[in-house]
Amino acid sequence: MNLMLQTLFDTMSLGSFYALSALAIGLLFGVLRLVNFAHGDFISFGAYALIVPSTLTAVTPLLGALPAYLLVPALVGFVIAISIVAYLVVFRPLRDAAPTILMVASFALSYTMQNALLLLYGSRPKTIDLWAGLNKEVSIFGLARVPTLQLATIAVTIGLLLCFLYILRRSRIGIMMRAAAEDPTTARMLGLRASPVMIAAMAMAGALAAASSILQVVQTGVLEYRMGVSLMVFAFLGTVVGGMGNLSGAVAGGFGIGAVTVLLQTFLPDQARPYRDVFVFGVVFVVLALRPNGLFPSPHVKERI
Amino acid sequence: MSKGLTALKSVAVPAWIALVILCVVGGATVSGDRVLLQTLIESEIRLVLVIALFIFIGNSGVVSFVHVGFMMIGAYAAAWVTMNPAMKALFLPALPEIIANAALPLPLALLVGALAAGAIAFVSGLVICRLSGIGASIASFALFMALYALFRQASGWTAGQSSLVGLPVQIDAIKAFCCVALAIVVAMLHERSRWGLMLRASREDEAAARSSGINVAFQRLLAFVLSGCVAGLAGGLMSQFLGVLTVDMFYLDAIFISLAMLIIGGRASLAGAMIGTIVVSLIDHTLKQAEKGVDLFGTTVSFAPGVAEVGLGAALILTLVLRPRGLIGR
Numbered sequence: 001m002n003l004m005l006q007t008l009f010d011t012m013s014l015g016s017f018y019a020l021s022a023l024a025i026g027l028l029f030g031v032l033r034l035v036n037f038a039h040g041d042f043i044s045f046g047a048y049a050l051i052v053p054s055t056l057t058a059v060t061p062l063l064g065a066l067p068a069y070l071l072v073p074a075l076v077g078f079v080i081a082i083s084i085v086a087y088l089v090v091f092r093p094l095r096d097a098a099p100t101i102l103m104v105a106s107f108a109l110s111y112t113m114q115n116a117l118l119l120l121y122g123s124r125p126k127t128i129d130l131w132a133g134l135n136k137e138v139s140i141f142g143l144a145r146v147p148t149l150q151l152a153t154i155a156v157t158i159g160l161l162l163c164f165l166y167i168l169r170r171s172r173i174g175i176m177m178r179a180a181a182e183d184p185t186t187a188r189m190l191g192l193r194a195s196p197v198m199i200a201a202m203a204m205a206g207a208l209a210a211a212s213s214i215l216q217v218v219q220t221g222v223l224e225y226r227m228g229v230s231l232m233v234f235a236f237l238g239t240v241v242g243g244m245g246n247l248s249g250a251v252a253g254g255f256g257i258g259a260v261t262v263l264l265q266t267f268l269p270d271q272a273r274p275y276r277d278v279f280v281f282g283v284v285f286v287v288l289a290l291r292p293n294g295l296f297p298s299p300h301v302k303e304r305i
Numbered sequence: 306m307s308k309g310l311t312a313l314k315s316v317a318v319p320a321w322i323a324l325v326i327l328c329v330v331g332g333a334t335v336s337g338d339r340v341l342l343q344t345l346i347e348s349e350i351r352l353v354l355v356i357a358l359f360i361f362i363g364n365s366g367v368v369s370f371v372h373v374g375f376m377m378i379g380a381y382a383a384a385w386v387t388m389n390p391a392m393k394a395l396f397l398p399a400l401p402e403i404i405a406n407a408a409l410p411l412p413l414a415l416l417v418g419a420l421a422a423g424a425i426a427f428v429s430g431l432v433i434c435r436l437s438g439i440g441a442s443i444a445s446f447a448l449f450m451a452l453y454a455l456f457r458q459a460s461g462w463t464a465g466q467s468s469l470v471g472l473p474v475q476i477d478a479i480k481a482f483c484c485v486a487l488a489i490v491v492a493m494l495h496e497r498s499r500w501g502l503m504l505r506a507s508r509e510d511e512a513a514a515r516s517s518g519i520n521v522a523f524q525r526l527l528a529f530v531l532s533g534c535v536a537g538l539a540g541g542l543m544s545q546f547l548g549v550l551t552v553d554m555f556y557l558d559a560i561f562i563s564l565a566m567l568i569i570g571g572r573a574s575l576a577g578a579m580i581g582t583i584v585v586s587l588i589d590h591t592l593k594q595a596e597k598g599v600d601l602f603g604t605t606v607s608f609a610p611g612v613a614e615v616g617l618g619a620a621l622i623l624t625l626v627l628r629p630r631g632l633i634g635r
Contacts, residue, residue, distance in 0.1 A: 029439075035442070035443065055609075090622055090626075093626045094625060094626060094629075097629055099438075100366065100367075100368055100438060100439070100442070101625055101629055103368060103439065103442060104564065104568060104625060105621075105622055105626075107564070108561070108565070108618050108621040108625070109618070111558075111561045111614065111617075111621075112614075112615050112619060112622070114557070115611045115614035118610065118614070119609055119612060119615060123610075226557070229557070230450075233446065233447060236443050236446065236447065237447050239443075240436075240443050240444065244437070244439065244440060274458045275454075275455065275458055277450070277451070277454045278454055278455045278458070281447055281450065282451070284444075284447060285444070285447075285448075288436060289431070289432045289435075292435045292436050292437070292440070294440075
């Protein structure tokens, strides 16, 4: 019972954590046809904004010195700004290019951003204590002991997911975004202006990245210039497994990847556990071999001839 | 007439570039400048990798991120069959007996590296080549991360996160050039074969190619395996040139620079891939020198580490914006 409950909480927190990034990546793919390799680096930039740029080992807090009610909006604003600047400088000039070109451009942007962090902060990992109190464990009905952070992660991510899904379903800009995602040509012919929609999508992706930055830093307390890469890879897998261009599919796929990871971590025999990620990739490959378009393929992504 | 001319150009330009490289290699070998030779051999190995990328990406239009992983497989496979058996027993206790006792000559070792990489390319290609273009790219990236994680963890096979030392050093600039020439010939033969033609047709218009009876997934798989073998060859060269291997040599930096070379030069032609490799190698070398420090008007100026990489990243983005088909793209 105890193990079951513990596993359930781990699954929920890691799954929803991956789902946040998968939603951001799925959204940009839907609206901009952009496979955003730089998403992980948006997350890293957000995390590094907590400290003052320096290549020394000593860490001086920058945004990290603020109280939480200022820190969160400042960090979210910062990452949104990064995301919009990336759009204006790199992706907007390429808006008529093929998706492959956009993808390579985002890969180049990712590489540039990683090395900019290397340049500003040095290659050594840095540690930072952000809201360490959240790592205290609380007992759930006396059955399992769960870190407060895990509960907070679950609450925050599910709250954010619901909030963003609500924006996408109900608000004007959300409906515009979905229209642009589902059928860009028709949307444009009906008078939808592409630019504001794309900027809104980039801003949403930036806000999601900022949330991931905070959750990641509170959980691990370590900053590393490629910290966003592995998170991004799993989120990517989530969007591909869920079906490219299907937002609910991306969320479900990201959640599924997190769940598979936790289950493998829990139930793999000891000597196989270091290879957990390899097994996760294996599962993804089997799924894609059986369903090349993902579990929930979007009917709108298929090109019309 | 013009068709014949284009065909002639597609053979002649790479051949001329190869001839220039041969002259430089010959000159450097005669002069015996060790630093220059070192840089040259590194560039030759990169050129083999970029030609491998061209065989798949150039002809199919599908970007792959996994080829550096195939290179890693080739590098370690070549190391497994060339290392001194006593050293292998010490550093790589997990190797099966038949590999642990093997001590193959260089050409066979390179062949083993190429075939090992090709075999993994075949198995993974069965899945990857069935996906849509973008999906295939993401899956290839995931496969790369899986291979990287596997090689880092399997320390009984690869020495894990420390370096594998004690490999024979037996590649010189001339031997590396022979492999470059081999890669060029393979790429050309494939490009000009009916398979190459069918694959390029699918790149230009997948639906039209399909409706003309071209099995796109099969053509992609064929090129994927072939390019996997050539990438494995590049890896074998690298292991027999450096004498030391670490898994981290085959990570994001290697992927980025090889893709940058292909795309900056012009991914749709072999000549473009080759020119891109030469140009980016020169830029990279200059920037790396600058990081070490250059003498400028009597004072030594040096850039902080990372400047070269940021510069290259910006160069690739600029190329994509200004010349999306590359320097000599058609």
